Amino acid sequence: MGEVKDKASTASIRVGVQKFGRFLSGMVMPNIGAFIAWGLITAMFIPTGWFPNAYLANLVDPSIKYLLPLLIGYTGGTMIHKQRGGVIGALMTMGVILGADIPMLLGAMICGPLAAWILKQFDNAVEGKIKSGFEMLVNNFSLGIIGAILTLISYSGIGPLIGGLTNGLTLGVEFLVNQNLIPLVNIIIEPAKILFLNNAINHGVLSPIALDEAARTGKSILFMLESNPGPGIGILLAYMFAGRGSAKQSAPGAAIIHFFGGIHEIYFPYILMKPKLILAVIAGGVTGTFTFSLFGAGLVSPPSPGSIIAYFIMAPKGGILQALSGVVTAAIVTFVVAVLMLKTSKKDDEDSEDLEQATSKLKEMKAAGAPAAAKEAVKDAGLQAVVDSTKSNNEVVKPVEDIHKIVFSCDAGMGSSAMGASILRKKMKAAGSEITVINTAISEIPDDADIVITHKSLTDRAKAKAPKAEHISIDNFLKSPEYEKLVDRFS
Incomplete structure (x- = not known):
């Protein structure tokens, strides 16, 4: 009974983390096109860009300081309280932008949802209590008054506070880079990606810090920590070379979609079929990031999706080979480690091959009213994962x-x-x-x-x-x- 409770508690924590991560990335991902536009303008027209142009480069600084934070703040507000939440979220975000001298992307991710939540509490409190004919008056003035107060608060207090926090995080990142410790971050990133937290990590945590660094230095290695397609292509190539059954047959198509399409989620199931392969992607991720750091690689904006094509586009002038270096080394190391694991664990591979067949058989047995026998059969075959998969289906x-x-x-x-x-x-x-x-x-x-x-x-x-x-x-x-x-x- 205790084991069941522990599993339920673990599942609840996992779902909670995914929801929070989804909320963070949900403020950024709808605006990725704007980030890419800013990145392209930066890469092309700044003094060290592909086509230096002082006039067009004037777009870079206002966009990173005002446009992008306001988009995030508005989007975060709409997620909490629809359009009214978006408007007040943008208002409070404007205060935090002017209250600091650095791009307030992190501040926007806090102030946008917070302002919308406060307005939502007010709207819920007065719902049904406004006299007929005064609804528009109350709605407009409540948003205006609450928005003005929150803007003043964010300008006077929250802006400087978040500015100091962002500077601290940036200094921490610079310390890791200078001490060649940044590759260790992949020990956390790679397992978290397999739990479908990749978007939360990349767009919710790394990108806001990376954009600030890119605005100051013209590039950031942080854009490359989660998005590196090297570990994923290494896993899929290993399945092509040493896999068995349907996994081997589907790996070539998955490799094309992952590497050129940038859809990293496609290789996650190949690791979930054999969880110890997480060690292979950790080794590849650490190697790739070490290589990036060694050669001073960086990108000017988020490569979304994480495709090799996006890496070429977002690389600064003279930085394509550096950006490619970590992808290649990550792929090679992941491939070698994964092949060794696949070659030395044939029995597990055979079990993975039979996964689909066992799942179908289990469903048939359950339909026939023999759940106990089905569970025992699956257990004997070493396919407890099938039971967990079937349990997750709705009745x-x-x-x-x-x-x-x-x-x-x-x-x-x-x-x-x-x-x-x-x-x-x-x-x-x-x-x-x-x-x-x-x-x-x-x-x-x-x-x-x-x-x-x-x-x-x-x-x-x-x-x-x-x-x-x-x-x-x-x-x-x-x-x-x-x-x-x-x-x-x-x-």
């Missing part, structure tokens, strides 16, 4: 005639979910089905979703967002037996 199974929309959902709603939705959409169309297939972030699953498909580590969050939908958990967005089952179901 709701909707009739075919009631299903009109299938939603693929992932943490950010851009990478793995978009890929899965595209694959299933093509299969459905080929089968003559007119079912709508879309992809969204978990926080934006629509109310009319009939079936929600997520990676099994994210299913609990999806259930909380869409409790009335049928939920399907999968291990691999690139290839899953659930796709064919769905096609057969609607044929």
Whole structure:
């Protein structure tokens, strides 16, 4: 009983961390296009850029100091209290921008949601108590008065406080870089990525600090810590060379999507099938970051998605080879370590090959009313992961005639979910089905979703967002037996 409680507590903590990480990255990711635009302008027109131009370079400083923080503050506010929250979030963010002499990206991530939350509490308190005809007056003046007060507070107190905090973090990063200790950060980053915290780490934590550094020095190595495609391509190449069964067959396609498309989530299932491979990506990540540090590599803006193409585009003038160096060394080290692990653990590979077959068998046995026998059979086969995967599926199974929309959902709603939705959409169309297939972030699953498909580590969050939908958990967005089952179901 205690073990069950411990597992439930661990799952609850994991879901909580994912939600918080998703909230942080959710303020940045919708605005990534603006960050890329700023990065391109910076890379091209600053004095050390590809095409130095003093007139056009005037866009760089105002954009990083005003435009980007205001976008983050507004987005964070809308996440809490829709448009009213966005407006007051931008107001308080303006105060924190003017209260410090450095880019206030971190301040925007605090002030935007905070201001919106305060306004939301006021709106909830007066809801239903405003006399008819005075609603607009109260709404406008409440936002204006509360917004003015919060702007003054952020300008006078929060701005200098967060400015000092940001400077402290920047000095800490510079110390790690100068002491050649920055590669050790990958010991934390690589395992966290496999838990689908990659967007939270990259856009919620590293990017705000990196953008400040890039604004001062023209580049930052922090953009490369999480986004390095080297460890992922190393894992997939190892499966191509030393893998077995369906994992080996699907690895080439996954490698192309990961390396050139920048969708890192696609290699996570290959590690989850054999968790000790996390040591391979840690070794590769540490090696890659050490190489970046050794050659003074850096990028001018976030490479989103983390594609090798984005690395070339975001590299500063004269910095392409440096940016490529850590990718190559990370891939080589990850590949070598992963191949050794795959070659020396054949029995585990055979178990992984049978994972899909065992999952199907388990579901059939459960349907026949023999859960105990199914559990024992899975245990004997060493496939306890199948039990955990099946448990994550929702018991709701909707009739075919009631299903009109299938939603693929992932943490950010851009990478793995978009890929899965595209694959299933093509299969459905080929089968003559007119079912709508879309992809969204978990926080934006629509109310009319009939079936929600997520990676099994994210299913609990999806259930909380869409409790009335049928939920399907999968291990691999690139290839899953659930796709064919769905096609057969609607044929």
